[in-house]
Amino acid sequence: xxxxxxxxxxxxxxxxxxxxxxxxxxxxxxxxxxxxxxxxxxxxxxxxxxxxxxxxxxxxxxxxxxxxxxxxxxxxxxxxxxxxxxxxxxxxxxxxxxxxxxxxxxxxxxxxxxxxxxxxxxxxxxxxxxxxxxxxxxxxxxxxxxxxxxxxxxxxxxxxxxxxxxxxxxxxxxxxxxxxxxxxxxx
Numbered sequence: 371x372x373x374x375x376x377x378x379x380x381x382x383x384x385x386x387x388x389x390x391x392x393x394x395x396x397x398x399x400x401x402x403x404x405x406x407x408x409x410x411x412x413x414x415x416x417x418x419x420x421x422x423x424x425x426x427x428x429x430x431x432x433x434x435x436x437x438x439x440x441x442x443x444x445x446x447x448x449x450x451x452x453x454x455x456x457x458x459x460x461x462x463x464x465x466x467x468x469x470x471x472x473x474x475x476x477x478x479x480x481x482x483x484x485x486x487x488x489x490x491x492x493x494x495x496x497x498x499x500x501x502x503x504x505x506x507x508x509x510x511x512x513x514x515x516x517x518x519x520x521x522x523x524x525x526x527x528x529x530x531x532x533x534x535x536x537x538x539x540x541x542x543x544x545x546x547x548x549x550x551x552x553x554x555x556x557x
C-alpha cells in the first residue's frame with residue numbers, strides 16, 4: 371500500500387510511497403490506454419498498521435473487527451487520498467471506491483495467506499459514511515461509494531439490511547461476488 375506509516379496523513383510526506391504499487395498503477399494506466407473507461411478502487415484490507423494485530427490477513431479468529439477503533443476514519447482517508455492522487459497524478463478517474471472485500475466472512479484470520487479483514491455491519495456503516503465525507507472533502511463528489519463486496523448474494527442482502535440508514539445513504543452501488551452461482555436470493 372501507499373500509506374506506509376501513521377506519522378503523517380499528508381500525501382506528500384515521507385509516510386507515503388507513491389511508487390509502492392508500481393505494477394498495479396502501470397496496469398491501470400495500460401488498461402486506460404487500451405480503452406478502459408470505468409475504474410473501481412477497492413481494498414482487501416486496511417494497511418497493516420491500521421489493524422489491531424498489525425496483520426492485514428485478519429484477526430485471531432476471523433470473527434472480530436480487525437480495524438483499530440482509532441483508525442476507522444484513517445481507512446477512509448487512505449482510500450480517498452488514493453482516489454485524489456490517481457486523478458491528479460495518473461489521470462485515472464475512479465467511478466467508485468469500495469472499502470471492503472467480503473467483510474462479513476469469518477475466514478480472514480491472522481494465519482491466512484490473503485489480505486482480508488472482517489468488518490461488522492456497524493463498522494461498515496461508519497467507514498462508508500467516513501469515506502463519503504473524505505471523498506467530498508477532496509471535491510470527488512461524483513465518485514460513488516460502493517460496498518460491501520460480500521461473498522454471496524444472501525450475505526449481500528443480509529449485510530444491506532443490517533447497515534445503518536446513514537451507511538445505506540453513503541453507499542450508492544452494491545457490489546457482490548456471487549459465488550452462490552445460480553442459487554441464492556437476488557432481490
